[in-house]
Amino acid sequence: MLSPEFLLTALIIVVAPGTGVIYTIATGLGRGRLASIAAATGCTFATVLHLMAALAGIAAILHTSALLFQLIKYAGAAYLIYLAIQTLRDRGPVRFEADAAPKTLVRTAWTGFVINILNPKVSIFFLAFLPQFMSADASRALGEILTLGGVFVGLTFVVFVLYGQLAGLMRDRILSSRRAMDWMRRVTAGAFGLMGARLAFERS
Template identity: 55%
Template structure:
């Protein structure tokens, strides 16, 4: 069940730059190492509803219900566009600014959680990813899916924290350059906007 193939697949999927990675990097550069850990925690917690949906079969319902899928999807699109604005806006929640006030840890984690919660493709992803690695025993299928999902979440947290710590090491140099901060704020805004557009084009 917990095969080398599953572990490698999970690591590769988590390492691939996505919305959660971008959010963690932006948080690390804008608010430091400790905040990036909370961002990683939030992104990890945001996986839980999708894992439960896959285990309970609700992901299949989401996949077959066009209305429900569209509702969650466009809520996610709106949220990503809001994050883009917060990166671009002076003093915004994601802007990189040497004079910004610290952001409460819970707020950092909450934003990370919402990024994943409002991504309907994640439930369908778990529904496709986990079953091939199950033992085939119907009596233990639920427990096996929960275990595999928990391993995936652990990888997510550890790897995202790694991304955050790496980015935080460059924070002092970036905060000393107005040009670098301006460039990064625009870049993160463009990335979040592009991710929102990509999500808008997704189909169930």
């Protein structure tokens, strides 16, 4: 169950830079603190669904079905590469401009959701990670996995929001410099491109 070891391990995993972290930071820098919360919300909701998939056994199916796993993985890789191209063109979901309209916030959250939901490794991660901190009592398994998974999801949201808020605080300095904006656009696009390639070529 909950232990200092679980909390520390979960925190390290959540804090480590990934597609969700990079997207949330880029959103905070480009569109501000409110938009970064929308990004964090979308990413976290996808994590909730991955947890539900693990509970439903879908993660086990993904683990045993190489074709299904590869299809979802390649779709995720293609979407990340699409984000990289659109970011360079500054016409896609990750834009470096002031825009916090409700419709845009929904789109921002949706992009974060798609980024995370198209990574089948997240569901399999839950399947492999959570049992390590569960007791051997089968009657308590459901409650334990919900508790552990809930804490992990909560940590994900809090850390992502903090990343986004810190990025939002730096936003004015970034947006006031055209050179800094171009640099951020290229770095963000490069990160998405590299992660897309890594996801595509990484072994399951």
